[in-house]
Amino acid sequence: MLLTVTGVALVGACAAPSDKTSPGSSPAKPVPAGQPDPVRDRALAAESDLIARYDAALALPSVGADAVLSAKLRTIRAEHSSHAAAIGAGYTPPPSTPSSTPLSSTPPPSPPAATVPPVDAKTTVATLAKAEQDAASARTTDILSTDAATAMLLASVAASEAGHAALLLGGTA
Amino acid sequence: MSAFQTALGNEYAAVYGYGVLAVRLTGAQRTAAQNAYDTHRARRDILIGWIEAQGDKPVAAAPAYTIPFPVNTAADATRLATQLEERLGASYADVVQASDGDVRRTGVEWLTDAAVRAVRWRGTSVPFPGLPERD
Structure with a gap:
């Protein structure tokens, strides 16, 4: 049955909120252009680590032999590239860090999967899912300390990563 | 309308929508x-509690909400559930932006929840849940 009464929230809701009644505006200010931003540096390092993990996984014969899995991993990898591009947009990493490798000065949150490559696809997928979940969880502190716009972006990235973990592990909503 | 009020409207719609779709x-x-x-x-x-604590009057629930397409099959149901969660995700991205401290933390958790549910209903991921202008 098609119920059509007052189309309040289901269609076309989500207007941008006004600041007037916001529950407390964040005191954090955006980092000025050209200044180091440890929050962005950490987020970029995490994305770089995840991309490396997907590259390592996609290079495994067991993954390469599974076309469906390979396609899924390539799609998720591309989403991490989108994350990195969005996080890095308009941001110039500190001069001490070469822009071509902006992540080298920040240790990754955990050892790259490439150091101990799991060989079977099932283990690889489980390891990737855990890395996604860990990356999502690790963002929370920075999301709480950074400016409003960066917080919203990083929250979306963290939510995407939790979604990747769910997609990799399967299951029902 | 504040981020909370928009989120509340979308939660009303989600409760209504899940009631409609669950039977399929x-x-x-x-x-x-x-x-x-x-x-x-x-x-x-x-x-509702948060909005009242701010001294505001929570928006009222509508008696019914527009379902954007007929929900006759399981595929219709999962498509609607995906849309409901996507709208909630956008609401909670706005809450994250408009808040700080524990409320922002809750906004992150609920945005994440919505994103995970949407992935499970949809069967695919998106790079920027809650930020449809980026997807």
């Missing part, structure tokens, strides 16, 4: 829809 699902999907229904009812009540 079976097995684990039916259970998942019922769990989502319960979760969204609880969040609706939490949001």
Whole structure:
């Protein structure tokens, strides 16, 4: 049955909120252009680590032999590239860090999967899912300390990563 | 309208929508829809509490909400559930932006929840849940 009464929230809701009644505006200010931003540096390092993990996984014969899995991993990898591009947009990493490798000065949150490559696809997928979940969880502190716009972006990235973990592990909503 | 009020409107719609769509699902999907229904009812009540604590009057629920297409099959049901969660994700991205401290933390958790549910209903991921202008 098609119920059509007052189309309040289901269609076309989500207007941008006004600041007037916001529950407390964040005191954090955006980092000025050209200044180091440890929050962005950490987020970029995490994305770089995840991309490396997907590259390592996609290079495994067991993954390469599974076309469906390979396609899924390539799609998720591309989403991490989108994350990195969005996080890095308009941001110039500190001069001490070469822009071509902006992540080298920040240790990754955990050892790259490439150091101990799991060989079977099932283990690889489980390891990737855990890395996604860990990356999502690790963002929370920075999301709480950074400016409003960066917080919203990083929250979306963290939510995407939790979604990747769910997609990799399967299951029902 | 504040981020909370928009989120509340979308939670009302989600409760209504899950009520409509759950009956088209079976097995684990039916259970998942019922769990989502319960979760969204609880969040609706939490949001009402937050809005009242700010001294505002919570928006009222409508008697019914527009369902954008007929929900006759399980595929229709999961498509609607995906849309409901996507709208909630956008609401909670706005809450994250408009808040700080514990409220922002909760906004992150609920945005994440919405994104995970949307992935499970949709079967695919998106790079920027809650930020449809980026996807």
